[in-house]
Amino acid sequence: MTSPTDSVSARVPGVCVIMAGGRGTRFWPLSRAALPKQLLPLATGASLLRDTYDRVAPLVGPDRILVITGAALADDVRRELPDLPAAHVIGEPVGRNTAPCAVLGAGLAGRLAPGEPVALLPADHLIPESEIFASELGAALDRAAGRETVVTLGIRPDRPETGYGYLLAGTEPDAGGFLPGEAFVEKPDRATAETYLAGGRHYWNGGIFVWNASWFAEQAAAHLPAVTDRMAPAVAAFGTDGFPAALEDAYADCPADSLDYAVMEKLAGFEVLPAGFGWSDLGSWDAWGDLAPELTGGNRGRAPLVAVDATGNVVRTDGKLVALVGVDDLVVVDTPDALLVCRKEDAQRIKAVIEHLEKDKRQDLL
Amino acid sequence: MTSPTDSVSARVPGVCVIMAGGRGTRFWPLSRAALPKQLLPLATGASLLRDTYDRVAPLVGPDRILVITGAALADDVRRELPDLPAAHVIGEPVGRNTAPCAVLGAGLAGRLAPGEPVALLPADHLIPESEIFASELGAALDRAAGRETVVTLGIRPDRPETGYGYLLAGTEPDAGGFLPGEAFVEKPDRATAETYLAGGRHYWNGGIFVWNASWFAEQAAAHLPAVTDRMAPAVAAFGTDGFPAALEDAYADCPADSLDYAVMEKLAGFEVLPAGFGWSDLGSWDAWGDLAPELTGGNRGRAPLVAVDATGNVVRTDGKLVALVGVDDLVVVDTPDALLVCRKEDAQRIKAVIEHLEKDKRQDLL
Numbered sequence: 120m121t122s123p124t125d126s127v128s129a130r131v132p133g134v135c136v137i138m139a140g141g142r143g144t145r146f147w148p149l150s151r152a153a154l155p156k157q158l159l160p161l162a163t164g165a166s167l168l169r170d171t172y173d174r175v176a177p178l179v180g181p182d183r184i185l186v187i188t189g190a191a192l193a194d195d196v197r198r199e200l201p202d203l204p205a206a207h208v209i210g211e212p213v214g215r216n217t218a219p220c221a222v223l224g225a226g227l228a229g230r231l232a233p234g235e236p237v238a239l240l241p242a243d244h245l246i247p248e249s250e251i252f253a254s255e256l257g258a259a260l261d262r263a264a265g266r267e268t269v270v271t272l273g274i275r276p277d278r279p280e281t282g283y284g285y286l287l288a289g290t291e292p293d294a295g296g297f298l299p300g301e302a303f304v305e306k307p308d309r310a311t312a313e314t315y316l317a318g319g320r321h322y323w324n325g326g327i328f329v330w331n332a333s334w335f336a337e338q339a340a341a342h343l344p345a346v347t348d349r350m351a352p353a354v355a356a357f358g359t360d361g362f363p364a365a366l367e368d369a370y371a372d373c374p375a376d377s378l379d380y381a382v383m384e385k386l387a388g389f390e391v392l393p394a395g396f397g398w399s400d401l402g403s404w405d406a407w408g409d410l411a412p413e414l415t416g417g418n419r420g421r422a423p424l425v426a427v428d429a430t431g432n433v434v435r436t437d438g439k440l441v442a443l444v445g446v447d448d449l450v451v452v453d454t455p456d457a458l459l460v461c462r463k464e465d466a467q468r469i470k471a472v473i474e475h476l477e478k479d480k481r482q483d484l485l
Numbered sequence: 486m487t488s489p490t491d492s493v494s495a496r497v498p499g500v501c502v503i504m505a506g507g508r509g510t511r512f513w514p515l516s517r518a519a520l521p522k523q524l525l526p527l528a529t530g531a532s533l534l535r536d537t538y539d540r541v542a543p544l545v546g547p548d549r550i551l552v553i554t555g556a557a558l559a560d561d562v563r564r565e566l567p568d569l570p571a572a573h574v575i576g577e578p579v580g581r582n583t584a585p586c587a588v589l590g591a592g593l594a595g596r597l598a599p600g601e602p603v604a605l606l607p608a609d610h611l612i613p614e615s616e617i618f619a620s621e622l623g624a625a626l627d628r629a630a631g632r633e634t635v636v637t638l639g640i641r642p643d644r645p646e647t648g649y650g651y652l653l654a655g656t657e658p659d660a661g662g663f664l665p666g667e668a669f670v671e672k673p674d675r676a677t678a679e680t681y682l683a684g685g686r687h688y689w690n691g692g693i694f695v696w697n698a699s700w701f702a703e704q705a706a707a708h709l710p711a712v713t714d715r716m717a718p719a720v721a722a723f724g725t726d727g728f729p730a731a732l733e734d735a736y737a738d739c740p741a742d743s744l745d746y747a748v749m750e751k752l753a754g755f756e757v758l759p760a761g762f763g764w765s766d767l768g769s770w771d772a773w774g775d776l777a778p779e780l781t782g783g784n785r786g787r788a789p790l791v792a793v794d795a796t797g798n799v800v801r802t803d804g805k806l807v808a809l810v811g812v813d814d815l816v817v818v819d820t821p822d823a824l825l826v827c828r829k830e831d832a833q834r835i836k837a838v839i840e841h842l843e844k845d846k847r848q849d850l851l
Binding site: 458476 | 513794807811828835838
């Protein structure tokens with residue numbers, strides 16, 4: 120199943136499964152169904168997916184990377200990652216939430232490298248400190264190789280965020296710096312988030328999980344038998360001409376479960392490795408703006424800008440000049456066929472724009 | 486000097502001089518040095534200049550229309566008005582305010598139609614009720630043909646506007662509906678404008694003046710001898726090969742005076758014909774928005790629009806969709822190479838953007 124060795128050699132055993140589904144409507148009008156968030160160059164000059172790939176390739180090698188995306192995007196992903204073996208890009212025939220994707224990914228990882236640990240990673244997060252990330256992910260893979268565990272990379276909160284799930288951990292790290300995980304905690308209200316931030320025992324759940332392979336198989340079979348049963352024939356067919364048909368069958372009536380709800384929250388135990396790297400899920404234009412380059416007048420983004428009594432704005436264009444006069448705290452994003460002007464605090468309401476466009480049958484803009 | 490007769494026949498004697506200079510920076514980014522306000526389709530599908538021409542052509546005929554513009558725009562104006570004789574488009578070598586333009590225009594009018602009255606008209610105002618306008622302008626031309634006078638078309642105020650000059654008039658109209666003019670009044674402060682609006686004797690000065698030709702020549706010679714002396718050789722050369730050089734000479738060191746300040750305010754008397762037509766000087770995007778088509782959600786303009794909790798905005802694009810989320814009372818204007826987002830109440834501050842672009846040597850955007 121492996122391809123010819125690449126110039127990048129693996130440093131640790133393990134397989135990285137990059138989960139690259141999702142529409143990313145929150146980055147409309149730049150993101151579209153055919154060009155979702157993970158394929159956009161939101162952090163560097165490359166796509167978020169490419170950035171993610173580049174962070175893990177030096178660690179495990181291209182032969183040990185799988186990318187699971189939507190079937191319609193599979194060829195775009197292959198073009199984006201030409202050094203990844205084409206067969207390592209899996210197109211889900213239909214989106215079924217994260218659990219089927221994780222089960223499939225872990226199963227295929229077992230075919231690529233039997234018994235090696237498996238990391239599940241989102242494709243669309245921002246992690247600028249690649250070296251720290253690689254070192255910590257490597258430590259987590261080493262850990263999972265040696266014992267029946269799942270290690271979560273916990274992100275230390277710097278604000279009382281209500282949009283993320285949290286991980287509650289013990290306070291006594293072992294010699295490797297790993298903390299005992301105590302609970303997966305759902306998105307809190309503001310007051311609760313404040314106590315999490317003050318208490319120091321809660322971490323953001325960034326969706327980065329590193330599993331011992333056999334233990335993942337055992338837990339998935341116990342908590343998600345309907346999913347594991349359906350995926351088994353597809354996993355068995357990987358590398359054969361029958362794989363596409365088997366994949367179609369597997370997804371046709373597979374339950375759509377969340378890995379967090381269906382598996383993680385039911386585990387008897389897990390471990391937390393507090394992350395030493397900076398992280399953002401880039402959940403909105405507002406979040407993007409916080410990390411984008413500084414522009415004139417206290418504004419941020421990527422565009423030639425003239426600001427007249429205008430500050431705190433986030434702008435992005437394809438090189439077109441933007442002039443802002445007397446406006447504060449807006450998001451302004453221009454594309455060739457659609458323009459967004461939005462209050463920063465309303466950045467999550469872009470979904471309402473998508474709904475309007477769907478109702479108006481503007482498929483050309485979706 | 487006249488060209489072959491056009492299919493549109495004149496209804497009254499007289500010459501209309503359309504003053505079409507000016508950069509119109511207040512409509513940036515749509516207006517540019519090479520495409521100023523008067524050449525933009527801001528009211529109908531045609532340019533404001535074309536709209537102005539179309540209002541007067543049925544009244545006096547194309548043979549009795551002159552357009553004075555900047556030299557760099559003369560060919561564009563000829564293309565915009567193909568039924569106007571090419572020689573009737575005069576390109577000023579350099580802008581010298583309104584008095585030289587008026588003196589030149591009145592002089593050339595005398596060459597086209599000796600002794601006939603002369604109307605001076607701005608090219609870039611909005612007057613939707615063409616028939617009422619033509620009827621009232623015709624009445625003013627008739628009036629000026631018969632006596633030594635200048636008739637101003639006074640616009641009845643509907644708000645305490647501080648951005649315009651006013652005309653103070655008597656209250657007793659004669660049989661023709663003409664009022665005795667008492668004074669040209671400079672732009673008032675807000676409190677004064679309120680008293681003008683309440684008193685009913687003040688009209689906005691829309692810059693539409695209809696002169697008895699010989700009386701204009703007499704008044705101009707008396708109050709602006711430096712200008713009339715310089716223009717005389719150019720007027721004499723009109724229709725000959727020597728005209729362009731004579732025009733260059735005339736403007737080379739001509740004083741830059743305002744017709745209002747240098748002549749109108751010094752007249753012993755004038756007349757006011759209260760206008761029965763709707764009027765706007767379209768002085769800003771804000772003013773344009775007041776008259777633009779209604780869009781969804783209490784917004785106005787010309788663009789496909791999705792509005793989510795957004796109202797009172799003015800939008801204009803070249804067909805590009807605009808999505809507004811949570812924003813009120815903005816001006817949003819998109820062009821292929823520049824985008825403006827401005828608070829409506831700051832619409833006059835676009836000039837500061839122009840200054841920035843000049844400083845940055847962005848001639849491509851000016």
